[in-house]
Amino acid sequence: MKQTHFCGSPDHRISRRGFLGAATGATALAADMTVLDVLSRPALAEDLKRQQKSVILLWLAGGASQFETWDPKPGWPTGGPFAKIPTNVPGTHISELLPEMSRRLHYTAIIRSLNTKIADHGGGYRLMDTGRRDEPGVEFPHLGAIIAQELAQPDSRIPDYVEMYTSTEGRRKGSAGFLSGRFNPMFLTESMIPENIRRLESISQIDHHDRAALRRLLANRFSRDLPSSAVGCHNAAYQRVRGLMASASLFDVEREPAAMRQHYGPTQFGEQCMIARRLVEAGVPFVKVARAWWDSHGQNFETHRELCADLDQVMSALLDDLEQRGMLENTLVISLAEFGRTPKINGSLGRDHFASAWSCTLSGCGIQGGALYGKTDEDGMTVVDGEMGAGDLFATIFTALDIDYEKEYMLGSRPIPIADFGAAPREAILA
Amino acid sequence: MKPTSLKQTQEGKREDILFCIAAGSQPGQYFFGSSDFGVHQLDISNEMAQPIRFEDGHQSYVTGLAVVGGNLISGSYDRQLIWWDIESRKPARTIPAHNRWIRRVLATPEGSRVVTVADDMLCKVWNVETAEFVAAFTDHRPLTPHDYPSMLYAVAISDDGSLLATGDKVGHVSIWDMESFAKVGELEAPTMYTWDPVQRRHSIGGIRSLAFSPDGEKLAVGGIGAIGNIDHLGGPARLEVFQWRLGKQLFVAEDNDHKGLIEQIAWASDERWIVTAGGDHKGFVTFHDAETGERLHQEGTSSHIHGFVFDRDAGTLAACGHQHWAQWNLQSEAEVG
Amino acid sequence: MQRPTVFRIIGSLVAFLLALPALGRGDSQENLSSAIDRLIEARQQAEAVSHTGPIDDYAFARRVTLDLAGRIPTLQELTGFVADTSVDKRRQLVDRLLASPDFAYHLRDSLDILLLARKKTDEPWRKYLLEAARENRSWDRIFREVMLPERELPGDKRPAAFLHARARDLDAMTNDASVLWFGVNIACAKCHDHPLVPDWEQSHYFALASFFQRTFPTRTGLVSEKFDGKLKFTTTEGEEHQAEFMFLSGTSVSEPETALDKDVLKEIGQKIRDAERKEDAPPPPQPEFSPRAELVRLALEPGEHDFFSHNMANRVWARLIGHGLVHPLDQMHSENPPSHPELLETLAQDFAQNGYDLKRLIRTIVLTRTYFRSSRWTDASEPADPELFARGMVRPLYPRQLAMSLRVATRNPNGMPGLSAPDQWMSAREKFEQDSTALAARLPIPSGLFQVGTEEALFFSNSQEFHEDFLDSGNEHLVGHLAELADPEQIVETAFLTVLSRPPSDTEKGAVALHLAQRADQREDALRQLVWALLASPEFRFNH
Structure with missing residues (x-):
């Protein structure tokens, strides 16, 4: 097995x-x-x-519009009011709402050809976070858990999988599924300091340490002659406590210089992405930063004018920061949502859920910067070239990280490939 | 005399979205600004007439129109103002006017100037004849308190042309003297911002419409009230009326029967009532008592109304909106009784 | 997964089993327990695998109290049991626990986790289960009430929670029901014939789903069924089929022709829509032909009930022994035969023939020698394969077992007579049950690959809540009690017996004595650390 x-x-x-x-x-x-x-x-x-490789997932929860980001269609009835602007990759245009990113597309591959079919939030989220459709009775591991399983150090002293999700709408915690509980995310919501990561004031550092030593003594006696991996894992979890506590400072943005904080901007999304970079720098394999909520059924253009400004500044700052630290070649930055938005503009100047032809980006590690993959028709109704499903995206992500996308996990007697059956990476996106 | 009913006299369905409307010099002649980036002309006195699209000019949605003298001036999300030759339907003069979306274009009553507001948060004044820039002023911050881009949606000029008001996304209103362009007053309507700090962390409201009372002493402010789920325009249409010199709020009227944004406001000439229009997925035209805010009469419409022109003398109201335009005749108590 | 040893000796095993005398169906439970042990040990012998010895009284008291009462024994219960000199005191303890109020609570908690799996927290549902557990309601009756609440207990939304929580998701209803009641996971067969198991074809999945397809939830928390509707599916070859009402066994039922008037159907449709949407709508009309009632009927029909009785016999066995006779528990099919076919057959038949009596089934299993094998493998050889049941399996505590045990372990033992003062205990148990809800909700449900996560280790280590609830030095708490004891030896003894249900070893005594001596100036803190170390040890976290 x-x-x-x-x-x-x-x-x-x-x-x-x-x-x-x-x-x-x-x-x-x-x-x-x-x-x-x-x-x-x-x-x-x-x-x-x-x-050494890591992933930062910028999760545009609620579903950002491809028209107002990576696949603009100005001048078409479905295109909305925004212009497209040229980028530093000749021939590639993106929405005028992303001027900073237009100067950094050499880091980034744009995928314009996702056709994932599921257009409800819960279903779309599970599809895009597990890379496959639900199957009753099987808890598939989420992307972060798979990445953590593949990339985390067994004896790591830092978290393996961190998720930040501050808004309450659509807040869903990722899961290790049938993988080890170790790979459940450290899930940060209201506070960016993880729960229970700091020592209580009522116990001194020495006592905290000695108490753990006493526990270890008891545990060692108990574990002797006991053939059980679950008991071993219990001890391993306690052995990681001190390391995790030492990593508390990673979550503290105050430790970043003012200039850096200014670069990321004052928004919460900016601060969280800065924390993500700090975590990845310390070796955390997977960090997801969720920016919710893009679900622009009403006032799509006002919503994107508001939220794209944030995305543009923060994503640019993150890529610059990773590049300047020499980390970008080992860090894959993904911008993704559960789906895109309808070509049709509704009566409230909104766009609704749309999963038939939408976009995402991959930047950095293993990625052919400047690649433009896939194509939609003039109105953005259908994919006309390079169609990709969630499984293909996962296969591409794994390959970018040097993880064999055909690797299988065993669930009882059943092999489950980490990228769904039939999925294949897209070489044109890969470095 | 209070309005008791609206009788729809004409309507038309369209493929595009009509964001603004201006009345031409002839009765029944209207101009629309469209999502097809064009300006359209329609003469509804001739029932057979088809709308005519002007030649290409703008590169984005046309959101402001003013007819002043013989001039038709349009503003767009493309940041430009275009002076049109109405006869030839060609752009006569195109000027870069703002650094961000132009939200509204408005002529002064005496017809010499046109004012624009845009998301660069500036109000600008232009000479109608020469298209020359006259002045720019602002009292609106570019960022919201939550560090997101703000927007400057609304502008109004008093009947006598002496006062101007501007209103932004976060609910701040400034009142300006049209001679000196000095700020002479300010108001706050913060409910209209609709920032959701917990569930969704964004906003879709803002002050969308302003109108001075005929005597210039009162200011009606239109937008949307608190929204539970800001994915949708699911809040009450909200009207606030102030005695602006005193900074005193006279009333707030919230409408949960017809929800959404109030996109445009006009006063009755006798100041007894106020008409508002706007909507969510659907639309409304609502008459309020100008003293109490009480709803006097209301018509629901099948689509969102983005703008209207109200002819006080003729009692006609022509509105445009989502794939639709319509004209109504206003009937009042006196006439019916 | 491979079971090489099985293949090696399969021939001799079959021969051996055939040589065994048939088990009499009317035998007393003790005989049945012995028969089980003979079957288990016969296979061990056949495979030349040794088994571990029996556990001592301390370990027995802990194991059986956790399994039957859902908590560790109190100090008084433990010392009373160890001091007891009667010959069959273990059986007496089993019977005492089975008759205790704790048993019903624990059975309730186990069934709640099994059936509702935290899909939602539903106090009325939990009350229903407690009521059923208290009267040892038969498993088939619980099955009927939960699967057919609108007909078995009209208007009672408590048992409807199982279906109501899934009624908007046909796949979840179908597969969960199949897994939980019948031990059969056929989800794979939804999109294609099962790739590994010839038993399960695509048509089976949709046949089973068709029993649920008309089920809908009402606004008031009940479930009901529509009058018509047929499930269609498309095969991998692209052919469209209409699903039959067919049970896993292959037996199908046909729907009687009804000729309901169009207007009547329309009216019924309106009533159903009202019931789905409106709080104050009258209960919807019920069709004469109920697919779900047919499923329940078929599942319990003599000759068809194997899935139903085998599943529960296997689940209870796995819960108490730590490994299923069929393993994994949801893989009952011809490609995954039971490790001990005759044993499962015997257990299931005894269960069915004795009115699906859960308490009897549980008692039969805990009275076997197999149940109280030590989990320690001191032999030099590789630890025996779990399916040989030659050693006790280490089992993680369920959320409520752990939350309750934390309460029991950290109270002042003098105030915890437990079952030695049953009347007083009843209300204490109820209170602990309530106090444990919040903590239980944040603990993981054990699964096949169970591992304690760092989240839990951090919670134990650094949470204010944990420290306040379990390490308080007040007089009502263990730390406070230990602080009042003068004799260091007695302190260590009491702490170990109360928390770990066993006396300390000499090494442990020495280590703890040193720990305490070095902290003579902060005695209370030192005791708190001792209790923490005991609570955070794996010995407390698992049933072993």
Whole structure:
């Protein structure tokens, strides 16, 4: 059976790294590994290289309009009032609402050909966050959990999967599904400081430490002769507590210089993306920042004038920041929603839900910057070239991160590929 | 004399969205600004007449129109003002006017000037004859208190041409002297902002319409009230009337029967009532008592109304909106009785 | 998944089983329990696998109290049981627990998690389950009431919650019902014939769904059925079929022809729409032919009930033993035979023939030797495959078990007589149950790949709530009680017995004594840390 989960307990560490399994004394080796040892083994070097990669998902919850962002159609009845503007990629135009991004498209691939069919919020969210349609009785892992499973260090001292979602509308917590509970997200809502990450004032640092040592003593005695991975994982979870507590400062934007904060802008979305960069810099494999709520059934143009200004500044600042730190080649920035919006403009000057022809972007790690993939017709009603489903998008994302998109998890006796059956990456988007 | 009924005399369906309307010099002659980026002319005194589209000029939605003297001046989200030759239906003069969407174009009563408001948050005054820029002024912040772009939707001029009012997205109103362009008063209608800090973190409201009473002492402010779900225009149509010099609010009228934005307001010449129009997915024309705000009469319409012109003397109201225009005759108590 | 040992010895196993005398159906429960052990041990012998020894009294009291009462034993219950010298004190304890108020609460909580799975929190539904558990209502009756609430208990929305929570989602209704009542997951067969299991074709999925297709939720929290409507589906070859009303066994029913007048149907339609939308609408009319009633009838029909009885026998077994006879629990089909076919058959038949008596089923299982095997594997060999049941499985506590046990462990043991003072205990239990709701809701439901997450470890470590609820030094609490004890030895002894239900080892005594001695100037804090370390240990987190 393939290993479907690990939690940092030693037995999992071995089985996850199959190549170590053959070596004698594998446990000791795993414990003492130095980077040099690692690099002398090509397979392991590959593995580590992959593990430096991270994802930041900008989740435009509620469904941003493709017309007002990445696939403008000015002059057509469905196009709305906004002009298109040229970008630093010759021949590619985007909406005038994204002037900053128009100067940074060399980082970014635009996909204009998503046809995902599901146009209700819950269903669209699950489709775009798991890469496949619901199946009753199966809890599929969400993108963040899969990425964390593939990229997190077993003994990591930082969170594996962080989600920020401040607005209450459409707030849905991602899930590890049938993967290990370790890969459930650390879910931040009202406060950007994770729950229970700080020591209570009533206990001193020393006592907190000694108490944990006492717990470990009891746990070790108990765990001896007890063949149970669940018990091992319990101990692993407690062993991660101190590391997680030490990572509390990652969530503190006050630690960023004023100039940097200004670059991201004063909005909450800006601050959260700055936190996302801090987390990724510290090695967190997956951070999702949700900006809700784009669901512009009424006043679509006012809504996008308002929210695109934020998206434009923050996404640009994030890409600049990652680039300047040399992190962009290892960080994949995704902008995505549960669906796009209708070509038809309704009586409230709104656009409704639309999943037949819409857009998203991939930037940075493994991505062919400046790529423009797929095409919609003049009115934006249908995809005419390069149609992609959610599974194809996932396959492309995995490939960009050097993760084999055909890898399978076992659910009981049933193999489940990480990108849905029949999905394939789109090479033209990949570096 | 109070309005008791509206009798629709004519209407027309369209493919496009009509954002603004101006009355021509002939009875029954109207101009519309459209989502097809064009200006259209319609003569409804001739029932067979088809609307005529002017030649291309703007590159975005046409949202402001003024007929002044023999001039037709349009403003658009493309930031430009166009002076049209009505005869040839060609642009006579095109000028870059603002840095952001132009929201409204309005002529002064005596016909020498035209004013514009736009999302660069400026109110600008132009010479009608020469198209020369006269003045620009603002008292509206470019960013909302939540650091998102604000918008300057509404402008009104008093009947005697001495006063001008501007109203923005966050509910701030400034009143200006038209001689000096000095600010002479301000009002706040913050409910109309509709910022939702918890569920959806955005806003779709704003002050969308303003109108001075004929004596210039009162100012009617139109928009939308608190919205539960700001994905939709699901709030009450909201009218606030102020004695602006005193900063005193006279009344607030909220309408939950016909929801949405109040897009345009006009006063009766005797100041006894106020007519408003607007809507959500559907539309409304509503008459309010100007003293109490009480609803005197109301007509629901099948589509959102973006603008109207009201001829006080003829008692006709012509409105345009989502894929639709219509004209009504106003009937009053006296006539019916 | 491979079971190599099974294949290796399958021939000899079959021969062995055939040699066993048939199990008498009318045997007493004890005989049945022994027969189960013989079947289990026969296979162990056949596979030359040793089994672990029985657990001691402390471990037994903890394991069985967790399983039957849904909490750890109180200090008084524990020491009373250990001191008891009667020969069959274990059986007595089992019977005492089965008769206790705790049993009904725990059964209720177990059924709630199983059936509603937190789809929503529904106090009336929980009250209904508690009422059923208190009178040991038979499983078939619960099945009928939950699946046919509008006919079995008209107007009572409590049992309707199961269907009501899923009634807008035909797939969820179909698959959840199939998984939970019949142990069959046929979701895969929705889009195509099951790729791995020839038993389940696409037509099976839609046949089962057609029993639910007319079900709708009313505004008032009830469910009812429409008068018509047929489910159509398209095969992978693109052919369109109309689904039959067919049970998993292959038996189908046909709908009698009815000739309802068009106007009557129209009127009924209006009433149904009203019931769906309006709070004050009268109950909708009920059709004479109810597909859902047909499903319930078929599922319980002699000769058809195997799915129903096998599923629950298997689920209860898995819950108490830690591994299903059919495993995973929702994979009852020919490609995944039971590890002990005759055992499952016997257990299921006994269950069906004795009126689907859950308490009897539970009692039968906890009286086996298999139930109280130690979970420690000290043998040098590889730990035996779980499906041989040669060792006790370590089982994570369910949310309510853990939340309740935290309460029980951290009260002053002097005020916790437990079942030694039943009248007093009843109201205490009710209060603990209520106090545990919020905490239980944030704890994970154990699943096949269960792992404690860091969220829980952080909650135990740093939450104000946890510290206030469980580490208070007031007199009513364990920390306060320990602070009043003078003898360090007694402190350690009491803390271990109260929280972990066992005395400390010498090493542990030494370590704790040192911990306390080093903190003589902050004694209360030191005791708090001790109790925390016990609560946060895996020994407390699992049933083992």
